Amino acid sequence: MGSDTNVVVYYGPPSWFEEQLGESQRQYLLDLLNERDEARRRIRHTVDGQETSEEEVATSRPDCVVAMSSDYASVHEHAITNFVGLVRELNPKHLLLHNPPELIHTQLDRVFTTKVERYTYPVVTRDTLIRFRDGFADHLVGQRSVRERMLAALYPLTNDKRSKPVVLMFYGPSGVGKTETAQFLNGLLGGKLMRKQFSMFHSDKFASYVFGGSHSESSFARDLLDRSSGVILIDEFDKANPVFHSAFYEVFDEGVFEDKNYRVPLGSTLIICTSNYGSEDEIRKALGDALYSRFDALIRFESLTADEVKEVINRLVDACFQVLSSDEQAILDKEEVKLMLYAHASSTSNVRKLRKLVDEVISLKLVRATLNDADASSTATSTK
Ligand SMILES: Nc1ncnc2c1ncn2[C@@H]1O[C@H](COP(=O)(O)OP(=O)(O)O)[C@@H](O)[C@H]1O
Ligand SMILES: [Mg+2]
Numbered sequence: 001m002g003s004d005t006n007v008v009v010y011y012g013p014p015s016w017f018e019e020q021l022g023e024s025q026r027q028y029l030l031d032l033l034n035e036r037d038e039a040r041r042r043i044r045h046t047v048d049g050q051e052t053s054e055e056e057v058a059t060s061r062p063d064c065v066v067a068m069s070s071d072y073a074s075v076h077e078h079a080i081t082n083f084v085g086l087v088r089e090l091n092p093k094h095l096l097l098h099n100p101p102e103l104i105h106t107q108l109d110r111v112f113t114t115k116v117e118r119y120t121y122p123v124v125t126r127d128t129l130i131r132f133r134d135g136f137a138d139h140l141v142g143q144r145s146v147r148e149r150m151l152a153a154l155y156p157l158t159n160d161k162r163s164k165p166v167v168l169m170f171y172g173p174s175g176v177g178k179t180e181t182a183q184f185l186n187g188l189l190g191g192k193l194m195r196k197q198f199s200m201f202h203s204d205k206f207a208s209y210v211f212g213g214s215h216s217e218s219s220f221a222r223d224l225l226d227r228s229s230g231v232i233l234i235d236e237f238d239k240a241n242p243v244f245h246s247a248f249y250e251v252f253d254e255g256v257f258e259d260k261n262y263r264v265p266l267g268s269t270l271i272i273c274t275s276n277y278g279s280e281d282e283i284r285k286a287l288g289d290a291l292y293s294r295f296d297a298l299i300r301f302e303s304l305t306a307d308e309v310k311e312v313i314n315r316l317v318d319a320c321f322q323v324l325s326s327d328e329q330a331i332l333d334k335e336e337v338k339l340m341l342y343a344h345a346s347s348t349s350n351v352r353k354l355r356k357l358v359d360e361v362i363s364l365k366l367v368r369a370t371l372n373d374a375d376a377s378s379t380a381t382s383t384k
Contacts (some may be wrong), residue, residue: 005087007095007112009105012119013191013228014069017098020117021066021277029067030074032090065092069099069226072083073216080104080215084111088126090147099225101215101261121269122189131188140177141315142308146299150181153297154270162268164255167294169237171277172301175350181301182233185270191229196220199239206240210247212260220247221262222262231270238275238286245291252294304349312343316358324362331369337362 010017051372072080080088083104087095089264095112097104108114136147150168157166172180179195186193190288208217224232251257251271257264273295277283280300284292304312317338341361345354 003121005092005095005112005218007087007097007108008117009097009100009108009114010117010119011099011225012117013226014098015228016119017068019101021096024064026064026096027062027092028071029065030071030092032062032065033075033079033086033118036090045097059119062090062092064096065090066096067098067100069222072104073103075215077215083107087112097264102263103261119228121228122191123160123268124154124189124230124270126158128185128188129154129158130377134186135188140180141311142304143177143301146177146181146301149297149299150185153299154185156281156296157268157270159268163271165232165251165266165271166296167271168273169283169295169298170272170274170301171279171283171298173350174276175352175354176304177231177351178301181233182231182272186229186231189230191227193231193233194227194229195233195235196223196224197235198244199236201242203241206244210244210259211261215261218262219259221257221259221264224257224264224266224322225262230309231269232266234271234273236275237273238277242287245287246292249294252291255280294338304351306346308325308340309345309349309354312354313338313345313358316355317341317362320358320362324366328366332362332365337365 010020080103084107087108097108105114118325132154133147133151136143140146153166153168156162170181172178182195183193208214208219210220212219212221246261247257251266255266255269257266261321275283277286282299283298317334321332321334324332341358344357344361348354
């Protein structure tokens with residue numbers, strides 16, 4: 001009974017799923033479940049109060065029922081394990097599911113004819129490589145060898161027969177362009193960069209995040225399903241507890257991420273892990289041979305040279321001046337500011353710190369000038 005429900009399962013980002021739905025009439029699974037529970041409560045009340053003649057809940061057959069990626073979290077665990085029962089009870093003509101847990105998909109597959117639609121993720125093409133090569137220096141000062149090694153590492157992704165991801169480890173000091181490189185490349189491909197900071201998770205929460213927990217908990221797998229980007233960035237890989245390393249073997253080998261609830265085929269995507277390791281040797285010792293050998297390339301980011309630091313300062317000061325008012329610009333001598341910063345900056349090549357330094361120096365000069373002005377004019381008026 002009810003097995004004529006037409007099921008379509010969509011895997012991809014929420015915005016894409018919304019597009020697929022278009023303007024069509026729909027009812028949301030969660031709303032229907034709430035209404036059903038509400039109706040049951042009413043019936044129970046009338047039974048208790050001996051007023052059995054209350055209206056029967058008239059249920060017309062829903063035309064199109066939709067469940068979003070985040071909805072399964074609010075559905076009871078038993079409804080998920082018996083999802084087929086639920087669908088039969090609601091008996092919609094069309095059921096459209098967005099990024100459902102694997103268990104739901106396999107159950108439905110056995111009983112209904114289910115169709116699967118997948119989002120097409122942006123892929124690296126020859127054109128991407130050219131734009132990466134030509135645009136690199138606009139985004140990053142120095143790191144020339146990174147540019148060359150990246151081009152080589154990305155090349156296999158241009159083969160449309162490839163079905164596995166390319167997995168890269170960026171390593172080197174902080175603030176020299178690792179995240180920026182990932183963002184630049186993702187900008188070329190499009191989609192919002194999926195970026196996960198592995199240091200942010202405390203180990204107990206992180207276990208269910210990586211290996212899967214109850215449906216209501218957030219998970220890496222569901223975030224992967226919801227992503228729209230061609231690049232997956234795992235920041236601060238060195239800060240993750242080593243017990244999680246095993247979760248990545250299969251992704252790196254087969255391009256499939258599986259946890260307790262979800263199965264995510266990644267295809268020929270780019271996975272970038274970043275870390276502050278100092279050398280390949282250190283990486284192998286810290287991650288172990290099994291994981292170390294699974295990286296397609298380990299790409300070293302260097303500290304910036306003194307000349308490169310100057311170039312960064314020039315760019316930062318120029319950018320800063322762009323947003324100042326003409327009054328403010330008149331107060332400052334740009335070249336003098338730069339010279340002063342060169343002298344101050346000798347101790348760091350962390351661009352994040354350099355940016356703070358530039359902002360601070362410019363603000364300080366501006367505030368001094370304005371306060372001195374005010375002082376001068378107030379002395380001027382008081383002596384009048
Ligand atoms: N080599 C570089 N040239 C120009 N800007 C840079 C460079 N390295 C980093 N930056 C800038 O500094 C900030 C921090 O860089 P980020 O890439 O996040 O560093 P990390 O290497 O720690 O990931 C970003 O705003 C980035 O644009
Ligand atoms: Mg970073």
